[in-house]
Amino acid sequence: xxxxxxxxxxxxxxxxxxxxxxxxxxxxxxxxxxxxxxxxxxxxxxxxxxxxxxxxxxxxxxxxxxxxxxxxxxxxxxxxxxxxxxxxxxxxxxxxxxxxxxxxxxxxxxxxxxxxxxxxxxxxxxxxxxxxxxxxxxxxxxxxxxxxxxxxxxxxx
Amino acid sequence: xxxxxxxxxxxxxxxxxxxxxxxxxxxxxxxxxxxxxxxxxxxxxxxxxxxxxxxxxxxxxxxxxxxxxxxxxxxxxxxxxxxxxxxxxxxxxxxxxxxxxxxxxxxxxxxxxxxxxxxxxxxxxxxxxxxxxxxxxxxxxxxxxxxxxxxxxxxxxxxxxxxxxxxxxxxxxxxxxxxxxxxxxxxxxxxxxxxxxxxxxxxxxxxxxxxxxxxxxxxxxxxxxxxxxxxxxxxxxxxxxxxxxxxxxxxxxxxxxxxxxxxxxxxxxxxxxxxxxxxxxxxxxxxxxxxxxxxxxxxxxxxxxxxxxxxxxxxxxxxxxxxxxxxxxxxxxxxxxxxxxxxxxxxxxxxxxxxxxxxxxxxxxxxxxxxxxxxxxxxxxxxxxxxxxxxxxxxxxxxxxxxxxxxxxxxxxxxxxxxxxxxxxxxxxxxxxxxxxxxxxxxxxxxxxxxxxxxxxxxxxxxxxxxxxxxxxxxxxxxxxxxxxxxxxxxxxxxxxxxxxxxxxxxxxxxxxxxxxxxxxxxxxxxxxxxxxxxxxxxxxxxxxxxxxxxxxxxxxxxxxxxxxxxxxxxxxxxxxxxxxxxxxxxxxxxxxxxxxxxxxxxxxxxxxxxxxxxxxxxxxxxxxxxxxxxxxxxxxxxxxxxxxxxxxxxxxxxxxxxxxxxxxxxxxxxxxxxxxxxxxxxxxxxxxxxxxxxxxxxxxxxxxxxxxxxxxxxxxxxxxxxxxxxxx
Numbered sequence: 001x002x003x004x005x006x007x008x009x010x011x012x013x014x015x016x017x018x019x020x021x022x023x024x025x026x027x028x029x030x031x032x033x034x035x036x037x038x039x040x041x042x043x044x045x046x047x048x049x050x051x052x053x054x055x056x057x058x059x060x061x062x063x064x065x066x067x068x069x070x071x072x073x074x075x076x077x078x079x080x081x082x083x084x085x086x087x088x089x090x091x092x093x094x095x096x097x098x099x100x101x102x103x104x105x106x107x108x109x110x111x112x113x114x115x116x117x118x119x120x121x122x123x124x125x126x127x128x129x130x131x132x133x134x135x136x137x138x139x140x141x142x143x144x145x146x147x148x149x150x151x152x153x154x155x156x157x
Numbered sequence: 158x159x160x161x162x163x164x165x166x167x168x169x170x171x172x173x174x175x176x177x178x179x180x181x182x183x184x185x186x187x188x189x190x191x192x193x194x195x196x197x198x199x200x201x202x203x204x205x206x207x208x209x210x211x212x213x214x215x216x217x218x219x220x221x222x223x224x225x226x227x228x229x230x231x232x233x234x235x236x237x238x239x240x241x242x243x244x245x246x247x248x249x250x251x252x253x254x255x256x257x258x259x260x261x262x263x264x265x266x267x268x269x270x271x272x273x274x275x276x277x278x279x280x281x282x283x284x285x286x287x288x289x290x291x292x293x294x295x296x297x298x299x300x301x302x303x304x305x306x307x308x309x310x311x312x313x314x315x316x317x318x319x320x321x322x323x324x325x326x327x328x329x330x331x332x333x334x335x336x337x338x339x340x341x342x343x344x345x346x347x348x349x350x351x352x353x354x355x356x357x358x359x360x361x362x363x364x365x366x367x368x369x370x371x372x373x374x375x376x377x378x379x380x381x382x383x384x385x386x387x388x389x390x391x392x393x394x395x396x397x398x399x400x401x402x403x404x405x406x407x408x409x410x411x412x413x414x415x416x417x418x419x420x421x422x423x424x425x426x427x428x429x430x431x432x433x434x435x436x437x438x439x440x441x442x443x444x445x446x447x448x449x450x451x452x453x454x455x456x457x458x459x460x461x462x463x464x465x466x467x468x469x470x471x472x473x474x475x476x477x478x479x480x481x482x483x484x485x486x487x488x489x490x491x492x493x494x495x496x497x498x499x500x501x502x503x504x505x506x507x508x509x510x511x512x513x514x515x516x517x518x519x520x521x522x523x524x525x526x527x528x529x530x531x532x533x534x535x536x537x538x539x540x541x542x543x544x545x546x547x548x549x550x551x552x553x554x555x556x557x558x559x560x561x562x563x564x565x566x567x568x569x570x571x572x573x574x575x576x577x578x579x580x581x582x583x584x585x586x587x588x589x590x591x592x593x594x595x596x597x598x599x600x601x602x603x604x605x606x607x608x609x610x611x612x613x614x615x616x617x618x619x620x621x622x623x624x625x626x627x628x629x630x631x632x633x634x635x636x637x638x639x640x641x642x643x644x645x646x647x648x649x650x651x652x653x654x655x656x657x658x659x660x661x662x663x664x665x666x667x668x669x670x671x672x673x674x675x676x677x678x679x680x681x682x683x684x685x686x687x688x689x690x691x692x693x694x695x696x697x698x699x700x701x702x703x704x705x706x707x708x709x710x711x712x713x714x715x716x717x718x719x720x721x722x723x724x725x726x727x728x729x730x731x732x733x734x735x736x737x738x739x740x741x742x743x744x745x746x747x748x749x750x751x752x753x754x755x756x757x758x759x760x761x762x763x764x765x766x767x768x769x770x771x772x773x774x775x776x777x778x779x780x781x782x783x784x785x786x787x788x789x790x791x792x793x794x795x796x797x798x799x800x801x802x803x804x805x806x807x808x809x810x811x812x813x814x815x816x817x818x819x820x821x822x823x824x825x826x827x828x829x830x831x832x833x834x835x836x837x838x839x840x841x842x843x844x845x846x847x848x849x850x851x852x853x854x855x856x857x858x859x860x861x862x863x864x865x866x867x868x869x870x871x872x873x874x875x876x877x878x879x880x881x882x883x884x885x886x
Contacts, residue, residue, distance in 0.1 A: 002393065018413075019393075019413065022413045023413065026411070026412045026413045029360075029412075030362075030368075030411065030412055033362075034353065035353060035354065035355045035356070035357075035359075035360040036353025037353075038357070038359060038484055039359065039484065039485070039561065040483050040484060040485075040564070041564040041813065041814060042563065042564060043564065043813060043814075045813065045814040045815065046483060046814055048483055048484065075353060076351075076352070076353030077352055077353035077354070080352060085351065085352065089351040089352065092347075092351050093343075093347055093348060093351050096343060096344060096347065096780060096784065098344075098347055098350060098351075099214045099215060099216070099533055099784060099785075099788050100213070100214025100483075100530070100531075100532050100533035101214065101346065101347065101350035101356065102214075102357060102482075102483045102484045102531075102532035102533065103483050104350050104351060105353060108351065126822075127822040127823045127825075128822075128823065130822040131821045131822050131823050133822075134483060134814065134819060134821070135483065136480075136481055136482060136483045136532070136533055136535070136792065136819065137214060137533045137788045137792070138787055138788035138789065138790065138791030138792045138795075139784070139787070139788065140787075140791055140820075140822055140825040141787055141791075141825065141827075141828055142784070142787065143822075144822070144825075
């Protein structure tokens with residue numbers, strides 16, 4: 001049943017006790033206290049639980065911890081380096097791109113993955129990349145502006 | 158500056174509950190007049206402001222802090238808001254109805270003005286100066302022309318209370334002198350949220366806290382037959398299976414263990430029909446007994462309508478809508494003997510605390526409610542019910558319990574925005590002028606907030622009793638009347654005593670549906686009269702602010718006047734439509750113009766651009782208002798184009814994002830906003846008004862493009878095809 005699993009989270013190894021089929025989300029939130037990713041649907045349909053596994057935006061609500069192996073996991077607060085917000089986080093803040101902010105984690109993580117792979121995406125690419133992330137407050141246009149701002153901030157280096 | 162203040166109520170409401178406006182929902186108890194209930198000057202000079210309202214993700218925490226900082230002349234970052242805690246904040250009922258700015262904002266402004274006056278008086282003695290010689294800057298009072306003679310708020314107060322009443326007589330700053338109110342101050346909560354720091358009720362963790370999930374019946378009329386506890390006895394960490402009546406929950410050490418136990422627990426239910434057939438919903442609604450309220454009954458109506466040259470009739474239909482919060486409802490509760498503490502994202506900490514006390518058979522003061530933000534709720538979602546679930550489970554295990562609903566439970570058990578039928582009859586004279594207007598709406602009450610234990614799902618499952626009938630009906634009258642000056646009118650609200658599906662407040666209550674019907678029907682009359690629909694509306698608006706908002710939208714959109722529909726037979730038809738409303742007839746004014754493309758073969762509507770002109774009086778935070786307008790437009794567009802709660806006779810069948818899809822990034826139009834700031838007019842709410850105009854603007858644009866009239870929400874491709882092909886030209 002429950003066993004020791006070593007996860008590489010935000011650049012550090014963490015040993016956790018968990019049953020192998022436990023979805024990553026609960027280990028991140030409850031064992032490691034990382035409150036960026038949120039439960040939204042448990043069916044990988046809304047994006048609220050998104051984290052990066054390697055460089056890929058991945059929904060963590062169904063992914064079993066036992067399947068991750070040595071892959072590097074990055075959560076929302078793991079984007080922060082030496083106390084400095086990541087350019088994508090800065091861009092979302094500068095554009096005030098949220099209302100309730102519950103979906104914000106997924107929006108930022110998906111944007112980070114998109115811009116990593118495609119530094120200068122088309123409008124269509126941005127919208128398609130974000131289509132799996134639902135927002136009920138209607139902050140979409142601000143989020144799209146934040147992606148453009150993040151693109152510019154990243155290009156500045 | 159003290160010399161810039163004078164006693165003015167410009168830009169502000171006189172009181173939080175306007176008599177006669179039917180705003181029972183948001184007014185609860187007596188609003189406290191004790192200054193110390195609202196404000197405290199901390200020893201370090203920070204200002205703590207207390208509001209009984211809560212932050213629902215709209216940014217009001219920031220806007221209220223702006224109001225306090227402005228009136229007290231302290232920097233915005235020195236104001237700390239404490240909101241929605243029954244042990245610490247005043248009772249301000251529910252956060253609802255776009256009333257936080259006019260209600261709590263006005264109360265805090267008055268309190269801050271009182272505090273400022275008191276401290277100026279104290280400073281005059283301490284500095285040996287006349288009070289009209291004193292000036293305030295950043296929390297420091299100094300003697301004009303002698304800045305060395307000064308004292309801070311913190312030094313004056315020394316951590317003590319004011320012990321004063323808020324008289325509403327203290328001089329208030331004039332809006333022309335505002336520096337903080339009226340600026341787009343960034344949201345104070347977003348730095349935490351972009352960094353992933355604990356912000357939501359879902360993130361709260363107490364020492365020794367257990368995790369729980371519920372096992373709900375398959376439908377509201379199902380009864381428990383049997384439960385097999387042995388089916389989960391192999392699950393490690395399981396603490397308890399709690400069963401009382403039809404209420405079942407599982408409590409475990411770890412969250413994933415609770416989830417597993419809820420899935421694995423063998424429960425047998427006896428199902429029963431609870432709902433009408435979905436295809437018959439609107440016929441069913443029209444056949445129910447009603448209590449009628451006639452809002453307008455011009456005595457010459459019958460004669461005017463009978464004498465009309467042409468009579469037009471139309472019916473419009475609203476399905477049930479789900480609030481569909483992105484995060485399912487969650488709460489944490491802890492019970493110590495006869496005292497309970499509940500952390501919940503309820504918009505009404507005081508009234509919910511009372512209902513839960515009643516459920517537990519405890520005095521209300523034994524229930525301490527602490528508001529913690531949830532995902533956006535837009536009305537009454539499952540937040541109140543889950544708080545009651547948490548306390549029953551905490552009571553059963555004697556440890557703090559966190560419980561979270563599943564996605565499916567949120568869809569199935571949250572109260573829905575009610576289904577409605579609207580019917581309009583209009584009479585035109587030979588020139589196409591409106592001579593008579595007859596409006597009817599059939600609706601259940603839009604408000605069933607938990608004031609009594611029996612209104613909570615938890616209590617219904619415990620007792621096996623259905624929800625009590627609503628004691629009063631509310632919300633369907635919202636915007637049933639238009640602001641048009643039609644010569645002879647009759648407006649009737651037909652209240653159903655019950656709603657087939659559990660229903661309660663959804664953003665704007667009946668405002669959105671009534672405006673959909675009213676603004677579609679005036680478009681139908683304009684088309685019958687052969688007049689441009691924007692020009693036709695202007696004929697019947699007498700107030701300059703009403704005219705101004707409509708004209709501003711037209712100008713921004715580049716409106717080219719022509720009667721609808723355009724004549725065109727293209728595969729992809731283009732059109733534009735307009736809608737206007739004054740929210741609640743005396744609040745914010747909104748004009749919305751939609752530009753659409755409609756595909757003949759697929760029946761798909763592509764909304765390309767939406768222009769909104771918006772006048773909410775004095776603007777507290779322009780970017781905050783824009784954010785609310787964008788959100789209102791996108792959410793109401795989603796509701797108009799896609800949303801409908803589906804059900805069979807025993808269950809709700811819209812239970813996930815595939816069976817209840819909402820608007821995605823690829824479907825979101827460009828939105829352009831014209832803000833009309835009126836510092837000489839009361840600051841009124843912006844959280845709902847621009848929700849009401851979207852559906853009609855889109856339906857009117859589709860009519861302009863195709864000649865097909867959409868009278869049933871949502872505007873699905875099948876309905877577009879049926880209307881366009883079906884010869885409604």
